[in-house]
Amino acid sequence: MPQMPSARDFATTCRIGTRGSDLALWQAHTIQRLLGELGTQTEIEIIKTRGDRIDDVPLAQLEGKGFFTKELEDALLAGRVDLAVHSLKDLGTDMPDGLALAAMVGREDAREMLLVRKEAVDEARLARGEALPIKDGARLGTSAARRQAQVKKLRPDVQIVDLRGNVPTRVNRLREERYDAILLACAGLKRLELKLDDLFTMPLDPAVFVPAPAQGMLGLQCRDEDIWKRTIAQLDCTEAARAVRAERTLLCRLEGGCQLPFGVNITGSGSQWRLETFLARDVDDVAPLRLSLSGSEPEALAESAWSKLALHRGM
Known part of the structure; x- marks a missing residue:
């Protein structure tokens, strides 16, 4: 019937x-x-x-x-x-x-943004072009395992402190001097058009600090x-969705969620694409996997990265 x-x-x-x-x-x-x-x-x-x-x-x-x-x-x-x-x-x-x-x-800007209280900026590190130009032993706020693992690899001296809450709340906690620096997604900051003139801000190149799959x-x-x-x-958004779908395919095959220290970012158009990826076994992994690949198809790049990612994850 x-x-x-x-x-x-x-x-x-x-x-x-x-x-x-x-x-x-x-x-x-x-x-x-x-x-x-x-x-x-x-x-x-x-x-x-x-x-x-x-x-x-x-x-x-x-x-x-x-x-x-x-x-x-x-x-x-x-x-x-x-x-x-x-x-x-x-x-x-x-x-x-x-x-x-x-x-x-x-898809908005997929990069990560480093926000720092101006007195916590390390001018020497900044002049050298380092990814995290903050003072020795700085307190950096983030809850994401992916961010924590990459910070520990780049700056093992930095103190990582848990940070939760919505975007304005996190920024205000930085201003209240609970942290010296925090990491946020560029996309959210741009969408909310927050005024950040009182802080030092620096977007991080995905080739140095890899965003989350589908970020932005x-x-x-x-x-x-x-x-x-x-x-x-x-x-x-068909073209951007191709890259994001390939990023999410890797996340799915790794059986990962937000607690997996995994980042991947695919950018490009037409027949020119680039993949950046990062995978750690845990936030304290001293030898995480880092890959940069170029190719003509985002799907093929993801497939090329998969075998190395699976081996590192022990799959």
């Missing part, structure tokens, strides 16, 4: 689920505007995730995955929202049955057979 259509099959408003931080709302409103340009009516629903509720515990001490995405996915599966807007670097590659990544949108890209997730999937897919 044919299945009767549900009320949602005739829906005229796409309900957008998002976290409630300033950056998440910026992202949701951007997607709302883009869908509006396609003639789609939308409304936004704020959903608090586990990662938002527990912001005073280091990420390494939280069990499981999906700290910033699971509640959004649950809302999709329950029919509370029709679209979830994610920072794609937070979204796992192992997606629940019934959900799909319908589009990858608007938005991921639009919906139900796999939903009426909105085709509309959402029209927002996909």
